Amino acid sequence: MRRPLIAFLLLVVALFVAACSASTAPGWTYAPPTAAPSVDPSAVTSAAPSGEASAAPSGAAPSDGGSGGDVVQISALNIAFEQTDVSAPADTAFTISFDNKEAVPHNVEIKDASGMSMFKGEIVTGPIVKEYAVPALPAGAYTFHCTVHPNMVGNLKIGG
Numbered sequence: 824m825r826r827p828l829i830a831f832l833l834l835v836v837a838l839f840v841a842a843c844s845a846s847t848a849p850g851w852t853y854a855p856p857t858a859a860p861s862v863d864p865s866a867v868t869s870a871a872p873s874g875e876a877s878a879a880p881s882g883a884a885p886s887d888g889g890s891g892g893d894v895v896q897i898s899a900l901n902i903a904f905e906q907t908d909v910s911a912p913a914d915t916a917f918t919i920s921f922d923n924k925e926a927v928p929h930n931v932e933i934k935d936a937s938g939m940s941m942f943k944g945e946i947v948t949g950p951i952v953k954e955y956a957v958p959a960l961p962a963g964a965y966t967f968h969c970t971v972h973p974n975m976v977g978n979l980k981i982g983g
Contacts, residue, residue, distance in 0.1 A: 895957075897977070898922035899929045899949070899969065904977045913962035913982025923949030929969045931955060933979060936964060946971060 892915055898905045899922070911917045923929045926949060933942040944955040962982030969975035 892917040894918045894920050895979075896920050896922070897931055897967070898924055899927075899975065900924045902927065902972055902975065904967075904969070904975050907977040908980070909967075909977065910980040911957070911960070914959050916959045917957050919944065919955040919957055921947075921953045921955055923947055923951050923953065925949050928971050929975070930971065931967050932970050933957065933960070933965050933967050941965065943970065 893912055895909050895911050895917060896906065897909060897919055902925075919931055921929075921931050921944065928946050928948045930944045930946040930953075931942075932940055932944065935941055941960055942955070942957050945953065947953045960981045965979040965981060967977045967979050
């Protein structure tokens with residue numbers, strides 16, 4: 824009676840060892856890797872220590888002279904933009920100071936009225952402040968959103 828039990832246990836152990844030492848890939852798969860987000864080489868990252876994040880009101884504010892244009896403050900918290908209406912000058916390059924206040928990936932993409940992407944910032948996981956250099960845009964109404972979270976949307980008024 825003991826021999827069949829011992830033989831069975833040895834068979835189970837042998838199968839277990841064989842399964843663990845097999846040189847083939849496992850029978851399951853993972854989702855294929857996604858392409859890394861494109862990096863805008865003109866964008867500069869600067870990490871702001873917590874508590875030193877800009878408290879500037881939404882919209883454009885005068886720059887410090889280093890970026891050659893206005894600075895638009897946009898921040899993300901709780902999977903939402905804190906500013907939903909901002910503005911910038913027409914036909915002038917400007918900077919978006921994007922404050923991602925949470926450990927979740929976000930970015931800012933600007934689209935024109937037809938839905939065409941006019942600018943797409945690098946996806947960053949916070950907390951971090953990312954400076955996006957945005958090229959000059961003609962006057963008009965634009966939207967900005969997070970490409971990771973489509974529910975994060977705001978309005979950008981250029982000029983006038």
